[in-house]
Amino acid sequence: MASVFEFFKRGLQKTTTSLVRKVKGIFGGETTWNAESYEALEAALIGTDLGVVISGQLVAEVKDRYERGEIKTGEDIMAVAQETVLSLLATDSDTPMTVAEEGPTVIMMVGVNGSGKTTTCAKLAHYLMKQGKTVLLGAGDTFRAAGVEQLKIWGDRLDVPVVGGRQGGDAAAVAFDAVTSGSQKGIDYVIIDTAGRQHTRRDLMDELSKVQRIIGKAKPDAPHEIWLTVDSSIGTNALVQAREFGKLFPITGLILTKLDGTGKGGVVVAIKRELGYPVRFVGLGEQVDDLQPFDQESFVKALFTA
Numbered sequence: 001m002a003s004v005f006e007f008f009k010r011g012l013q014k015t016t017t018s019l020v021r022k023v024k025g026i027f028g029g030e031t032t033w034n035a036e037s038y039e040a041l042e043a044a045l046i047g048t049d050l051g052v053v054i055s056g057q058l059v060a061e062v063k064d065r066y067e068r069g070e071i072k073t074g075e076d077i078m079a080v081a082q083e084t085v086l087s088l089l090a091t092d093s094d095t096p097m098t099v100a101e102e103g104p105t106v107i108m109m110v111g112v113n114g115s116g117k118t119t120t121c122a123k124l125a126h127y128l129m130k131q132g133k134t135v136l137l138g139a140g141d142t143f144r145a146a147g148v149e150q151l152k153i154w155g156d157r158l159d160v161p162v163v164g165g166r167q168g169g170d171a172a173a174v175a176f177d178a179v180t181s182g183s184q185k186g187i188d189y190v191i192i193d194t195a196g197r198q199h200t201r202r203d204l205m206d207e208l209s210k211v212q213r214i215i216g217k218a219k220p221d222a223p224h225e226i227w228l229t230v231d232s233s234i235g236t237n238a239l240v241q242a243r244e245f246g247k248l249f250p251i252t253g254l255i256l257t258k259l260d261g262t263g264k265g266g267v268v269v270a271i272k273r274e275l276g277y278p279v280r281f282v283g284l285g286e287q288v289d290d291l292q293p294f295d296q297e298s299f300v301k302a303l304f305t306a
Contacts, residue, residue, distance in 0.1 A: 003298075004292065004293075004295050004298045005298040005301060005302060007284055007290070007292050007298075008282075008284065008292070008295070008298045008299050008301075008302035008303075009302040009305070010260070010284065010285070011259050011260040011265075011282070011284025011285060011290070011292075011302075012259060012260075012265045012284075012299075012302045012303055013260070014260070014261070014262060014263045014265075015048050015259075015262065015263050015264065015265035015266065015303065016265075016302065016303060016304070016305065016306065017306075018047070018048070018263045019044060019045070019047075019048055019078075019303075019304075020074075020078065020306045022040075022044040022047070023041065023044060023074045023077055023078065024074045026040045026041055026044070026074075027041075027073065027074040027077060028074065033063075033066050038059050038062070038063055041058075041059055041062065041077070042055050042056065042059045045058055045059070045081075045266070047263070047264075048263065048264055048265060048266030048267075048303075049235040049236050049238075049239075049264040049265075049266045049267035049270060050085075050266035050267075050269055050270055051236075051239070051266070051267075051269070051270035051273070051274070053273075054085065054088065054266075054269060054270060054273060057084065057088070058080070058081050058084050058085070061080055061084050062077050062080050062081075065080060075306075078304045078305070078306065079304070081304045082300055082301060082303070082304040082305070085269055085300050085303075085304070086296070086297065086300050088269075088273060089269065089272060089273065089296050089300070094278035094279075095252070095278055097225060097253070097278075097280065098224040098225055098252070099224065100219075100221060100222070100224055101221075103182075103183050103219060104136070104179065104182040104183060104187045104188060104189060104190045104219070104222075105188065105189050105190070105224050105225070106179055106182075106189075106190045106192065106215060106219060106222035106223040106224050106225075107124070107189065107190070107191045107192065107223065107224065107225045107226075107227060108175075108192045108194065108211070108212060108215060108223040108225070108226045108227070109121050109124075109191060109192060109193055109194060109227055109229060109255075110194050110197065110208055110226060110227070110228055110229070110245070110249060110251075111196060111197070111228055111229035111230065111245075112196050112197060112231075112241060112245075113144075113196030113197075114196065114231060115196065115229040115230055115231045115257060116229055116231060116257035116258060116283060117141075117193060117194070117196065117229040118141055118147060118150050118151055118154075118193050119150075119154070120229050120255055120257055120281075120283060120291065121137060121151065121154075121191050121193045122137070122151065122154035122155075122157075122158060122160075122288070123283070123288055123290070123291035124191055124255075124281065124291060125137055125154075125158055125160050125189075125191055126158055126288045126289070126291075127281075127291055127293075128188070128189050129158070129160070133188040133189055134185075134186075134187045134188045134189070135160050135187065135188065135189045135190075135191060136160065136161050136162075136163065136178060136181060136182045136185070136187045136189070136190045136191075137151055137154070137155055137160055137161070137162045137163070137178070137190075137191050137193065138162075138163050138164075138174055138175050138177075138178025138179070138190060138191065138192040138193060139151040139152060139162055139163065139164030139165070139174060139193055140171040140172075140174045140175050140178075140192050140193050140194045140195070140211060141171070141193050141194060141195045141196070142164075142165055142166070142167055142168060142169045142170070142171045142174060142195065143167075143168065143171070143195040144195060144196065146167075147167070147193075147195065148164040148165065148166075148167060151164065151193055152164060158288075161181075161185075161187075163177050163178040163181050165177075171194060171195060171207070171211055172207075172210050172211045172213075172214035173214070174192075175192045175194075175211050175214055175215050175218070176214045176215070176217065176218045178190055178192060179192075179215055179218035179219050179222060180218050183218070183219060192211070192215065192223070194208060194211060195207075202248075205248045205249060208249060209249070212226070225252050225253060225280075226249065226250055226251055226252050226253075227251070227252065227253045227254065227255050227280060228242060228245055228246070228249075228251045228253075228254050228255070228277075229254075229255045229256075229257055230242050230254055230255070230256050230257065230271070231257055231258050232256045232257060232258050232259045232262055232264065232265065232267055232268065232282075232283075233258045233259075233261050233262035233264065235262070235264035235267050236264075236267065236270070238256070238267050238271065239267060239270050239271050239274065239275075242254060242271055242275055242277065243274070243275060246275065246277065251277055252277075252278070253277060253278045253279070253280040254271065254277045254278070254279050254280060255279075255280055255281045255282070255283065255291075256268055256271070256279060256281075256282045256283065256294075257282075257283035258283055259282050259283060259284050260283075260284050260285045260286075260290070265303060266303065268282065268294075268299065269300070269303075279294040280293070280294060281293055281294060282294050282299070
């Protein structure tokens with residue numbers, strides 16, 4: 001079975017390959033590093049969507065070490081980047097996931113249209129089942145055509161019970177029934193899918209708040225976690241999306257999807273550094289096993305290792 005690092009390495013291949021190629025191009029040969037070199041390095045780092053602030057800090061660290069004679073190759077730069085980003089993230093203290101003391105732990109999944117939320121619900125169920133947990137899915141995406149059906153297909157494939165309603169039905173009622181059913185059946189985790197919502201639509205965000213309130217009526221301490229799925233392939237826009245969504249809804253963690261299909265994997269670092277939300281999982285491929293718990297050290301190592 002692949003290690004966590006190997007999963008990240010495979011998932012970040014596009015980002016890492018692009019960055020390594022650019023760094024070697026800038027700092028290859030026997031040329032003296034100069035202001036132009038550092039500007040090109042900063043542009044390459046920003047191109048991975050690490051963010052302007054973090055990219056600037058990395059370049060300053062590289063320049064300082066070069067001038068002190070401590071580094072002299074492109075490989076050295078990648079090692080410095082790995083060390084520096086890890087030290088930046090080491091100051092972040094992630095809040096542990098809340099687990100219900102009694103009855104099911106309820107996870108409410110939210111996100112914008114197209115972020116991969118429904119598929120992520122299924123992959124999360126699969127991951128939890130591999131940990132020996134029982135799972136029930138609530139198909140609360142009643143507004144999207146085939147949204148409920150998509151989750152039911154996943155439920156059949158994974159042998160996971162799914163509570164759903166009709167298209168256009170009351171998503172809050174589906175959530176209530178799912179939590180109630182999970183409590184009655186002694187299920188460990190209830191995962192509630194919701195319809196995609198644009199943070200710019202206050203009326204739609206209010207509907208999400210209604211789902212949250214109704215879940216609380218079914219189980220007073222729920223939902224225990226509210227996770228935002230974010231499409232990593234949109235790069236810096238993912239940071240904007242997470243920032244704005246969090247202003248309107250009480251997010252407790254992030255799941256970053258589609259990392260394998262982008263050269264902008266650095267956005268994970270930018271989001272985590274700026275917003276401070278715990279990154280719970282990352283999606284590194286299309287297979288059901290490709291949702292992995294976020295491991296900071298393995299992620300950074302994979303990002304900067306050729």
